[in-house]
Amino acid sequence: MKPFRIGYRTIKTAIGVALSIAIAQYFGLQYFTSAGILTILCIQTTKKKSVHAVYTRLVASLVGMLFSFIALETFGYNPIVLLLTILIFIPTIVTIGVAPGFVSSAVIMMHIYSEANFTLALFYNELGLMAVGFGVALLVNMYMGDIQKQLDHYRVKVEDLYRKIFSEIYKYLESGDTNWDGKELIEVEKVLNKAKSLAFKDVENHLTRKENEYYLYFDMRERQLEIIERVLPKITTLPVMVQQAQLVADFMKDLSENVHSGNTARSFRDKLEIVKKEFAEMPLPKSHEKFLAMASLYQFIEEMDEYLEIKQGFKGLKE
Structure with a gap:
């Protein structure tokens, strides 16, 4: 009831x-x-x-x-x-x-x-x-309730969930921790759906406005989530841990600590380029399993570059 x-x-x-x-x-x-x-x-x-x-x-x-x-x-x-x-x-x-x-x-x-x-x-x-x-x-x-606080609440919630997801990826690559159940992925999808619906409602409450920066923000996060969901299987099914995993782990730790509505994607893409160079300078693996693991990690960082490119195309929210 x-x-x-x-x-x-x-x-x-x-x-x-x-x-x-x-x-x-x-x-x-x-x-x-x-x-x-x-x-x-x-x-x-x-x-x-x-x-x-x-x-x-x-x-x-x-x-x-x-x-x-x-x-x-x-x-x-x-x-x-x-x-x-x-x-x-x-x-x-x-x-x-x-x-x-x-x-x-x-x-x-x-x-x-x-x-x-x-x-x-x-x-x-x-x-x-x-x-x-x-x-x-x-x-x-003509009177519509102020939904700014709700939109900010959803923004903070989404960013917290992204930090948790990246932190879990870091822990897995750092120590092989496999205790994460992935519930944050389901939760963030639900939050994004609610947030986009609310942001669209705000657009409808402004007779001359055709878009809302919060709607664009949540849409950007939704496109990023598609990438995260696509690459997670590649990173969580590594046949064996290799030396390159630590490079990616350090990057993910840094990224998990800097999830926010501003736009610092350019600097992180630069950091990712450094990771790629260090990755390329490491010796090639001798076993087939290590080669597959290295290939998966490299594909993962390429996908993360696309993740950051999506964020770079967003001008950021005014806080």
């Missing part, structure tokens, strides 16, 4: 409904409670979604009014005419891309049907309900 919780979206919805009904009632609009229904239908999780919701519902409602006026005034106010009107109306709003506005438009159409007389006063009344209902929805949806 989920714990009882009143979120800020629930609070916004309650305030919006009460406010829109109060305004509609104050101006003496008929069916004033419908303004609250229109507000409910437009409360969304992000500002962009709210604006789009208002657009689809406004257009659908106006089209619904037009259809109702033509059909009901021409053929009479009876259920058969209403049925045929809806049969034609639904494909129309689907065609013009405002299908989500059907429920809102249905509210308006039912008002017209109930009155059984399409007058100018009724037309203005329905426009008033839409103005109040949709307007209040936009107003209350």
Whole structure:
């Protein structure tokens, strides 16, 4: 059972409904409670979604009014005419891309049907309900909770997990420690999915912004994770430990201590070039098993260079 919780979206919805009904009632609009229904239908999780919701519902409602006026005034106010009107109306709003506005438009159409007389006063009344209902929805949806702290929390969590992963690789190469269960790999994937979803939500809450630096950051970390998951089998299945393993171990220890949101990838790529040179200067192994181990290690450092190249392409977060 989920714990009882009143979120800020629930609070916004309650305030919006009460406010829109109060305004509609104050101006003496008929069916004033419908303004609250229109507000409910437009409360969304992000500002962009709210604006789009208002657009689809406004257009659908106006089209619904037009259809109702033509059909009901021409053929009479009876259920058969209403049925045929809806049969034609639904494909129309689907065609013009405002299908989500059907429920809102249905509210308006039912008002017209109930009155059984399409007058100018009724037309203005329905426009008033839409103005109040949709307007209040936009107003209350302009407030969105600050998610900066959550994004920072996810960033710190991801970096901690990366440090742990690199530290475990270092311990394995240093001493052959194989006690790591790899749970951090599963955990970091889950954290990245949540973080990217939250960062995208932040983009949607800015009407003119097309990207978010945190989204780019988590996307960069996700691409790095793909490399880590790809190379781990190569490094954890070495047939035998060789002298070159210590070089890679030292590099991974240094890298594990410097995982952060800034951009120091260039300096680490330079360090990796030094590792490659020292690697090449070491004598070739004499046994087949040692040769395979050395080849796996060299492939690993090539992949880590790609890991750092991805980070180098990211400008870094402002902290």
